[in-house]
Amino acid sequence: MKKALKYIINTIYSSQGQAAPKIRLAALLAALFLAAAAPVFPAPAEGPLKIYAFGDSITYGFAQTGSQSLTNSSSFRFLLAKKLSEIGIDARIVNGGVPGETVLNAERRFDKIFLERPDAVIIMFGTNDCKAGEDGRSQVPLAAYKASLESFVKRLLEKGIGVILMTSPPMPTDNIKILTNRHLKPYIFAAREIAIKNRIDLVDNFMLFNDAAEDKNLLRFFLPDMIHPNEEGHKIIADGLFSVFEDGSSHFNSDKAHERKSAGRDVYKGSDEEDISSGLDGGLVNCASGMPYIESSKNTNCEEGILTDGIKKPVKNGDIYYTSSSEAFPKWVIIDLGKKRTVKSVAVHNSRDLDSRNITVYYGRDLGKYSRAGSSSFKKPSSRLVFNFDKPAAARYIKVDIEDSYGDKNKVSLAEIEVFAAR
Template identity: 30%
Template sequence: MNRRRLRFWLLLVCFAISLSSIARAAAHEPLVVCFGDSITAGHGLDPSQAYPVFLQHDLASRGYHYRVINAGVSGNTTKDALDRLPRVLGLHPAAVIVEFGGNDGLRGFPLNVTERNLGTLVGRLRAAHIPVLLAGITLPPNYGQDYIHQFDEMYRRVAQKYHVPLLPMLYAGIYNLPGTIQPDGIHPTAKGSRLIAQHLLPLLLPLLHRK
């Protein structure tokens, strides 16, 4: 009986040590921060259906041991992003996906202000030696072709200036697929979020190290 109890307690101790080791390893995993607005936050979805969660799964399945942090806040503009940037820098991430600008455009903010904010955001991350992946978005057709073209080009100019990879349009090849966009016509469904993660992955992997 004593031997059985001893064996039981030894198994419990070993299990506890194993869990502790896993927790320490997870705590020391480098971070990928998905820094954005409602698209990143997963507006209208269960938290498990936002694209950063799918990105976490995709990285792990390829042997990349990173912890993906969802730093998306619905309604955020590029100005809000600058206000939140110190907290992101404080995480000392291994890489940051920047997804902002859509709310600026929908609210009709001057493009030069949005571009300046976006450039400052990317520039400060790069000055901290943090690799950045810039994700762009476009605007509904009723905003006019000229304004939309200038809005789209804004992302290209920022990416070129700071030499960061760019996914020009998060919804490229997604928006017209059935079941990928919520009824509001703006935010992705779980299916859409999964596809966004798949589109970001090839641009993100070169910024990371496989262990």
């Protein structure tokens, strides 16, 4: 029996009472059920599934002659359509990529997307936006990039169109002085934040490329210009996109019929003594590693991504997540695990023993809807809290609330949050 795929049902946009956009399944899957199985998928709409790919030259499929060439059949658009076809989905992917474009350039043609009447839009910008000019400043300031990109997302969702946001691939080398990962990273984190806030799926190419390069050699995924992905790089992008369509717990495919009935019930207790690292041999993995998160507040010189970077013993202030004493409690962090995971343990690492805090951990399948997992506080001399599940819980989001534990000192400093789940 083939695995069936349900596409884009009841995508929840926000917890503020806005309507949930519904996107029709554009083609029946070639999936067979057992004779006794009841039909669970809606009837197909007529015509192919239409996907609009909106972006820059990476989306367009950068192509020149000779060693710089990339054929259309090597682009992630073609590769994705082929993979969808193999599971019975007839997809038409419109090439909305324009070489050299930034989000500000793209605003002028954004409304043309609606003329295509797409079922879903894939958005990827950032490489050109972050590129430094002669004065060393990015072509598009980070604040303008965030505002424009989020505007694209919201306008599409308001029309009931599904959205998949993608981060740009990393730079394989920092030899191009006007375009380095130092320039690019703030734009990567901005895209991640927008995806979490707006409850849409994220294909994190920046992370996927780095994960694929186990030997740290990213160059094999790029054309000789060291900016544009080659066919191997486009395969990584296509695989990331395909996983969204294939994953039953993605925002596009989420089925809200199976809400947990245990909301508000503690399912595990906190301990600052037990080390869960031994559990890794039993098939657990830190699924929070490298994943995006949003926070209620942080100091401006606190580096992005440090709570999930795998470093538990920071060297300097910039290596930790911290806030000033002027900001009120409670403070919070929400980590997006990228898809629904079977979570078994959560570990919170404090960077300074004296900054003791009360920690409450929540889990949820959907942003804004959480079950309380448990509470505990750091106890000297331990700088680690480990929460072990009594029973595994299905979750995509982990929320950590931080409360004051002794008064008058509101600053917070945390080094790392780990979420251990089945592989």
